[in-house]
Amino acid sequence: MIKIDALTVRFGGIKPLDELAAEFVAPICGLIGPNGAGKTTLLNVLSGFVTPIKGAILLNETPLLGLSPRRRVSIGLRRTFQQELVVDELTAMENIQAIADHVCADRASARRQVGLALDFVGLAPRRHTLGRQLNLFERRMVEIGKTLIGQPKAILLDEPGAGLNEEETDRLRRLLVKIPSAFDSQLVLIDHDADLIASVCMETLVLDFGKRLAMGSTRAVLNDPIVRRAYLGRA
Numbered sequence: 757m758i759k760i761d762a763l764t765v766r767f768g769g770i771k772p773l774d775e776l777a778a779e780f781v782a783p784i785c786g787l788i789g790p791n792g793a794g795k796t797t798l799l800n801v802l803s804g805f806v807t808p809i810k811g812a813i814l815l816n817e818t819p820l821l822g823l824s825p826r827r828r829v830s831i832g833l834r835r836t837f838q839q840e841l842v843v844d845e846l847t848a849m850e851n852i853q854a855i856a857d858h859v860c861a862d863r864a865s866a867r868r869q870v871g872l873a874l875d876f877v878g879l880a881p882r883r884h885t886l887g888r889q890l891n892l893f894e895r896r897m898v899e900i901g902k903t904l905i906g907q908p909k910a911i912l913l914d915e916p917g918a919g920l921n922e923e924e925t926d927r928l929r930r931l932l933v934k935i936p937s938a939f940d941s942q943l944v945l946i947d948h949d950a951d952l953i954a955s956v957c958m959e960t961l962v963l964d965f966g967k968r969l970a971m972g973s974t975r976a977v978l979n980d981p982i983v984r985r986a987y988l989g990r991a
């Protein structure tokens with residue numbers, strides 16, 4: 757469970773997060789809102805790349821603020837970035853291995869977990885293919901594969917569905933729903949695709965310029981007239 761309270765971030769004159777309070781309890785939670793709403797900023801605060809001026813965060817009862825990004829990884833926090841970070845000159849397997857080298861206890865455990873992650877994301881047949889030869893979907897799978905290494909407790913995905921076609925989005929959807937039980941991990945998903953959010957997220961937080969516009973069951977949130985007007989552009 758991720759619990760945030762009074763979280764406030766200031767960049768110069770703007771507050772991309774402003775007294776934000778929310779609890780992510782469900783195994784898969786959505787995080788939505790218009791461009792510039794503060795979604796990525798919230799992930800940056802959770803993962804330790806941005807320091808808030810105020811507030812608190814708990815990950816399964818452990819206070820996160822004050823811990824370095826590296827320490828947060830070691831207690832099980834994982835994320836992907838909106839700009840992908842697949843290394844072109846490394847194979848699919850080596851990209852995932854690079855994380856395993858840091859977070860796994862020993863080489864045998866690293867090898868086993870990399871194999872498991874490659875299988876899970878469907879990249880086993882492409883394990884020796886260089887990053888630059890992988891297509892957009894396969895590169896996304898590398899990024900998700902990286903988050904599955906080292907007993908993740910919470911995985912934060914920043915728009916993993918962006919740019920995917922319908923068939924790929926469907927494959928992504930089928931993969932995401934399996935993660936919480938397969939890895940005993942909670943998932944927080946940012947996406948602009950309301951259908952994807954509706955089909956995989958039990959709970960969703962809607963941000964609007966740093967403030968909480970709505971939070972609750974995804975169905976209720978997406979049907980909320982305030983959300984539909986502000987975010988979906990329809991009443």
Ligand SMILES: Nc1ncnc2c1ncn2[C@@H]1O[C@H](COP(=O)(O)OP(=O)(O)OP(=O)(O)O)[C@@H](O)[C@H]1O
Binds near residue numbers: 770789
């Ligand atoms: N490092 C930074 N310095 C200054 N302002 C920033 C910085 N990062 C983000 N912002 C601003 O904070 C606000 C929130 O940005 P953020 O990237 O969190 O939005 P977002 O909800 O992820 O949007 P998108 O859907 O476009 O990815 C925006 O006004 C953005 O311009």
Ligand SMILES: [Mg+2]
Binds near residue numbers: 914
């Ligand atoms: Mg963003």
